Amino acid sequence: MNKDKVQALSLKYKIRHSISLEARYHLYDLASKCKSPIIEIGSKLGSSIIFLAHGSYSSKNNIKVYSIDNRKKNKFDSILSYHTNIKKMKCEEIISLNCLHEDAVDFFSCPIGLLFIDVGGMTQENFNYWLSLVINDGLICIKDWPKTNRSLNDFIKKKNLVFYCLV
Numbered sequence: 174m175n176k177d178k179v180q181a182l183s184l185k186y187k188i189r190h191s192i193s194l195e196a197r198y199h200l201y202d203l204a205s206k207c208k209s210p211i212i213e214i215g216s217k218l219g220s221s222i223i224f225l226a227h228g229s230y231s232s233k234n235n236i237k238v239y240s241i242d243n244r245k246k247n248k249f250d251s252i253l254s255y256h257t258n259i260k261k262m263k264c265e266e267i268i269s270l271n272c273l274h275e276d277a278v279d280f281f282s283c284p285i286g287l288l289f290i291d292v293g294g295m296t297q298e299n300f301n302y303w304l305s306l307v308i309n310d311g312l313i314c315i316k317d318w319p320k321t322n323r324s325l326n327d328f329i330k331k332k333n334l335v336f337y338c339l340v
Contacts, residue, residue: 176198178201178227178231179194179197179198179201179224179227180194180198182223182224182227182262183197186258186261186262191217191218191220191221192220192221192316196221196316197220197221197224198224199314199337200221200224200225200228200289200314201224201225201227201228201231202228203225203228203287203312203314203337204224204225204226204227204228204229204232204238204287205228205229205231205232206232206312207228207229207232207234207236207286207287207312208232208234208236208286209236209284209285209286209287209308209311210236210237210238210239210283210284210285210286210287211225211226211229211236211237211238211239211285211286211287211288211289212238212239212241212281212285212287212288212289212303213225213238213239213240213241213289213290213291214241214242214274214277214288214289214290214291214292214295214303215241215242215274215290215291215292215316216240216241216242216255216269216291217242217255217291218254218255218258219240219254219255219256219258219259219264220258221289221291221316222238222240222259222264222267223258223259223262223264223267225238225287225289226238226262226264226266226267227262227264236286237268238264238266238267238268239267239268239269239270239281240267240268240269240270241270241272241274241277242255242269242270242271242274242292243271243272243273243274252271255269274292274295274299274303275295275296275299278299278302278303281306282306283306284306284307284308284311285303285306285307285308285311286307286308286311286312287311287312287313287314288303288304288306288307288311288312288313288314289313289314289315289316290303290313290314290315290316291315291316300325301328304325304328305328307328307332307334308332309332309333309334310332310333310334310335311332311334311335312334312335312337313325313328313329313334313335313336313337314336314337314338315336315337315338316338
């Protein structure tokens with residue numbers, strides 16, 4: 174069962190987390206069902222991208238997993254924590270971009286199977302751009318985001334997306 178795997182990984186490696194065990198389970202589970210690239214915007218310590226990566230590894234679909242975060246902007250030493258966590262959890266295949274999400278827009282035009290957003294301050298224009306890359310029947314997971322976002326609701330209906338909001 175995926176919950177047991179997630180709990181075992183969490184206990185074995187004892188990494189710093191900024192998300193709950195339940196959220197880690199959901200990310201792992203969503204990624205295990207994904208057949209197109211996974212992108213996380215707002216990685217901070219790396220705990221969420223690790224469980225997205227391990228979920229994708231469990232599916233054996235060989236999909237790329239991208240992490241986008243401007244770690245220099247964070248108040249504590251998240252660069253060291255992020256790389257320590259990635260190495261400790263054996264997730265070196267993650268493609269990490271240390272930049273602002275608005276700068277990463279210039280590098281991406283590929284379809285996204287799962288988009289996880291854990292960042293505040295995203296402009297509506299950038300938000301719409303990232304959403305437009307999600308494939309039909311794709312997955313969107315947003316941490317602490319209001320479900321009433323009109324742009325998000327329109328994309329969900331238009332592309333038959335599955336939406337998850339983690340708290």
